[in-house]
């Protein structure tokens with residue numbers, strides 16, 4: 679079996695300046711991809727990440743974009759695809775998480791979460807579609823265990839991610855055979871943040887007896903990015919069994 683070379687492949691990671699998105703962008707750069715990232719409110723993190731991508735030897739580009747703004751999304755995708763000379767992989771990573779009692783969620787909160795977690799991945803994918811169709815590329819959407827299991831104080835988040843999971847399956851069916859589309863549902867992922875008492879509680883109730891790391895999610899991303907293009911429409915929980 680011939681191993682595919684990733685040198686010269688081109689990836690776009692939304693929300694790539696920090697958090698999981700930064701880890702995805704850097705891992706893809708080391709795998710040989712040219713990488714474009716979008717960021718909104720973290721320009722300094724974006725500069726740091728772009729420097730890391732350069733250290734990895736990757737052609738890289740960063741574009742500031744509020745993914746809730748449809749025109750800004752089209753412009754950002756076009757700029758990144760033009761700079762990279764096309765697109766082979768889209769990672770819809772950017773998202774927002776919020777805690778609120780169900781009966782207290784306002785219309786504005788509901789809309790903001792859906793615009794970020796569900797509509798933005800649709801808009802970014804729609805703008806990237808011609809490039810990915812031309813390259814027979816791939817889309818990986820970052821969903822959530824919260825889109826599979828209900829979390830009482832995160833109704834808008836959970837519902838937006840459940841919708842993203844369905845969007846992933848619909849995209850997979852609509853855009854086959856050229857584009858494969860899969861979705862990762864991370865569970866409790868600790869990204870080197872300040873210790874939180876909740877972390878130990880979650881680790882204790884996770885069958886694998888620990889929380890996830892960014893690297894666990896990267897492994898799943900690299901599988902969908904580099905594994906069989908024939909695998910499409912799949913939802914993969916990376917949760918140590920927390921959802922069982």
Ligand SMILES: NC(=O)c1ccc[n+]([C@@H]2O[C@H](COP(=O)([O-])OP(=O)(O)OC[C@H]3O[C@@H](n4cnc5c(N)ncnc54)[C@H](OP(=O)(O)O)[C@@H]3O)[C@@H](O)[C@H]2O)c1
Nearest residue numbers: 693697698717718719720744745771772773822864866867
């Ligand atoms: N960490 C976990 O335990 C976990 C678990 C399940 C699922 N996930 C999912 O994994 C993804 C990354 O999570 P994370 O923990 O790394 O999140 P995070 O640290 O909160 O980072 C969120 C990212 O999304 C970007 N973003 C948010 N709203 C945006 C908007 N309107 N326009 C443009 N960019 C926007 C942010 O960019 P700026 O900072 O530049 O604004 C940032 O890069 C999310 O989709 C999240 O739901 C995470």
